[in-house]
Amino acid sequence: GAVVSQHPSWVICKSGTSVKIECRSLDFQATTMFWYRQFPKQSLMLMATSNEGSKATYEQGVEKDKFLINHASLTLSTLTVTSAHPEDSSFYICSAPNRGDIEAFFGQGTRLTVV
Amino acid sequence: RKEVEQDPGPFNVPEGATVAFNCTYSNSASQSFFWYRQDCRKEPKLLMSVYSSGNEDGRFTAQLNRASQYISLLIRDSKLSDSATYLCMTNTGNQFYFGTGTSLTVIP
Numbered sequence: 001g002a003v004v005s006q007h008p009s010w011v012i013c014k015s016g017t018s019v020k021i022e023c024r025s026l027d028f029q030a031t032t033m034f035w036y037r038q039f040p041k042q043s044l045m046l047m048a049t050s051n052e053g054s055k056a057t058y059e060q061g062v063e064k065d066k067f068l069i070n071h072a073s074l075t076l077s078t079l080t081v082t083s084a085h086p087e088d089s090s091f092y093i094c095s096a097p098n099r100g101d102i103e104a105f106f107g108q109g110t111r112l113t114v115v
Numbered sequence: 116r117k118e119v120e121q122d123p124g125p126f127n128v129p130e131g132a133t134v135a136f137n138c139t140y141s142n143s144a145s146q147s148f149f150w151y152r153q154d155c156r157k158e159p160k161l162l163m164s165v166y167s168s169g170n171e172d173g174r175f176t177a178q179l180n181r182a183s184q185y186i187s188l189l190i191r192d193s194k195l196s197d198s199a200t201y202l203c204m205t206n207t208g209n210q211f212y213f214g215t216g217t218s219l220t221v222i223p
Contacts, residue, residue, distance in 0.1 A: 006158075043215035095211070104206075
């Protein structure tokens with residue numbers, strides 16, 4: 001089955017630094033990828049939709065200048081958390097629909113801790 | 116109104132019990148439907164797709180009611196290993212919408 005690989009699986013960074021998270025579709029091309037954030041004991045919250053070759057679409061309340069998304073190729077989308085603060089500590093997950101846009105496959109998630 | 120509404124629970128049931136979860140969706144143009152399972156600190160994993168005619172996989176039964184715009188998941192003979200969060204998902208074009216997830220704990 002289709003596989004989406006997300007890296008890193010966990011990261012600890014200092015407040016004020018930036019962190020880049022990669023999401024790769026390994027055996028299919030994904031023109032669209034989704035980025036979610038999940039706080040402890042809460043549901044997945046869609047942050048933005050990453051579109052290959054064009055600007056990402058951000059959900060209401062998500063700062064596009066803080067969460068930079070780049071989808072430079074059909075198999076790679078990146079999320080950069082800029083000037084991270086402790087309140088950005090969360091579980092970030094990407095997903096990509098398969099070619100038929102029927103089913104979404106998830107990356108393994110990245111647990112970000114900002115200290 | 117949210118695209119997908121789901122009772123967050125929690126559901127605490129004894130081993131062997133039958134438990135059912137429902138999700139309602141607002142967009143009648145939704146094309147496909149899924150149930151995902153998420154274990155603590157892990158990514159969601161596909162449990163089963165939901166077909167119009169209903170489908171069954173072992174102890175799990177998924178059903179779709181297009182007229183009332185809801186999907187359901189029934190778990191029979193609950194096992195301790197069924198403890199997890201169950202999320203429903205609908206697909207409309209290339210947009211995917213998740214419910215908030217329902218927490219299930221199966222108690223010995």
